[in-house]
Amino acid sequence: MLLSPASTNASLPNGGGSLWGKIRGGGKNKEAEAREKQALARQRLLTLAFDDMETVRMLPNTFAELEAVARDWTKPPPDAMFALRVPVEFASLNAARFVAGPYIYLTGEDSFQIAIMGVHGLRVEIVSDAPPPPDEPPPPPPPPVLEMPATFNLELVPGQHVALDTTVSSDELDMARMEDGTTVDGMFWGKLDIVHQGDTHKMEFTGTRLQSEQYNPESIFDSRVVAKLAVATKPTTARCQLSLLTPDVQYCDVVLTFSPLWKLGITWPPAEKLADNKVKYFLRAHPGGAMEHFESEMVSTALYYEAIPDPTMLEPSDYIAPRNGFAMSFRDFIPHLMNVLDQLGMSMYARTNFINNNMAAFSQHKNIAYRFLAPTKIAAAIDIAVTSDPCIFLRLFLIFRGLNDDDVGIFAGAGEKEANTVNWREIVGWSEESKDPTMFRVLETSVLEVT
Numbered sequence: 001m002l003l004s005p006a007s008t009n010a011s012l013p014n015g016g017g018s019l020w021g022k023i024r025g026g027g028k029n030k031e032a033e034a035r036e037k038q039a040l041a042r043q044r045l046l047t048l049a050f051d052d053m054e055t056v057r058m059l060p061n062t063f064a065e066l067e068a069v070a071r072d073w074t075k076p077p078p079d080a081m082f083a084l085r086v087p088v089e090f091a092s093l094n095a096a097r098f099v100a101g102p103y104i105y106l107t108g109e110d111s112f113q114i115a116i117m118g119v120h121g122l123r124v125e126i127v128s129d130a131p132p133p134p135d136e137p138p139p140p141p142p143p144p145v146l147e148m149p150a151t152f153n154l155e156l157v158p159g160q161h162v163a164l165d166t167t168v169s170s171d172e173l174d175m176a177r178m179e180d181g182t183t184v185d186g187m188f189w190g191k192l193d194i195v196h197q198g199d200t201h202k203m204e205f206t207g208t209r210l211q212s213e214q215y216n217p218e219s220i221f222d223s224r225v226v227a228k229l230a231v232a233t234k235p236t237t238a239r240c241q242l243s244l245l246t247p248d249v250q251y252c253d254v255v256l257t258f259s260p261l262w263k264l265g266i267t268w269p270p271a272e273k274l275a276d277n278k279v280k281y282f283l284r285a286h287p288g289g290a291m292e293h294f295e296s297e298m299v300s301t302a303l304y305y306e307a308i309p310d311p312t313m314l315e316p317s318d319y320i321a322p323r324n325g326f327a328m329s330f331r332d333f334i335p336h337l338m339n340v341l342d343q344l345g346m347s348m349y350a351r352t353n354f355i356n357n358n359m360a361a362f363s364q365h366k367n368i369a370y371r372f373l374a375p376t377k378i379a380a381a382i383d384i385a386v387t388s389d390p391c392i393f394l395r396l397f398l399i400f401r402g403l404n405d406d407d408v409g410i411f412a413g414a415g416e417k418e419a420n421t422v423n424w425r426e427i428v429g430w431s432e433e434s435k436d437p438t439m440f441r442v443l444e445t446s447v448l449e450v451t
Helices: 019-024 030-040 063-074 109-115 223-233 330-343 348-362 375-381 405-411 424-428
Strands: 045-050 053-058 082-087 103-106 121-128 147-157 160-169 187-197 200-210 238-245 250-258 262-268 272-275 278-285 291-293 298-300 303-309 326-329 367-372 382-386 392-403 441-449
Touching: 045 063, 053 063, 063 082, 063 109, 063 121, 103 109, 238 250, 238 382, 250 262, 250 303, 326 330, 326 405, 330 348, 330 367, 330 424, 348 441, 367 405, 367 424, 375 382, 375 392, 382 441, 392 405, 392 424
Parallel strands: 045 121, 392 441
Antiparallel strands: 045 053, 082 103, 082 121, 147 160, 187 200, 238 303, 238 441, 250 278, 250 382, 262 303, 272 278, 278 291, 291 298, 326 367, 367 392
16 A cells, blocks of 8 residues: 555554664654764863963853862862953953953853853953962872882802892881982892801891993893903904024014904014004014014013904804814813924924913813914915015914814814824925024914904
């Protein structure tokens, strides 16, 4: 059956869920609609001014609410004069056009509604002989700390650690703050004294607080770290000694030239600087090995200098590997090295001094890997020129590094047995003239530990 538009809608479905109900909006009550309108409405702000103080609040909807907000902020005495006024430049245009003075005084709901009509915000000045509103009261102090846990991690001897878990308590004194409010916290450096003598058992700590930039809380120092600090901070350095063996008294210049990847460290006697990477000694050499250094007026049997390589080019596994070096225990290394130096023509006195001068470095390692550099590789790093012709050079440059027990396995097939079969004279460029006392000879021994 067809129904005309003018007919009744009794046959249409009922309920707020139908399309007809949605179109007519019958499913919403007035309170919900009011809440939606209030949420969509733009919030207006209120500036309250009293004397030289101001505050910002949300603009109330009624005069009674406005007066309550103003009184709550200023807290005037009951008998104090209290009035509210709006400057005409902040009031609505409808209200300002009917006022000749600079202010509109709010005396009730009507004047308030007229003043806020169409404005987005309102400035209300409080006129009163009451004192200014008091400052916000300070928050109450936190409760005192009368008990807290304490943990001490101690190292009695290297490798032996103990942790003491205790409780620090106080009957009435706050352990977190001093009387002036200073907080007792942070990191402290000092001395912890623990006494256990008979019936006396006490623990006392005396120290000073460290600033945040003085100490990194992520770093923890113990005896093992402190023992390695000196080694870790010292750059890798080759220690070199150069001796001149001449058949007669002879004046000569010794010039050392370093490659850009090396730099000169300390020298003794002091060398004369010719350039950034070049120094010179002016000497008078005597038979038997004595040398006179004229600049320092010193007499010595050897020149000492240190050569420091660029740290970026030092990779221990590249410098000493099974393909070019040999590894063995420390106890086997010392007698083995003594035999190698004997093969290279060093006297008993020279090789004993060489071993003794480097014993402290050798003894730091349980296992040692080593190699001798060829003369061409030494000259590429540090070149030596002597104003004497002919001149025989013998430069022994030992490189070694310490190994743990796991790393020794990498050198399987490159141990002491294999090292004993190597022709070291061929590697270092040794010749019979190195032992000829009628020749002008230069003997240099260098040691470099790579870590």
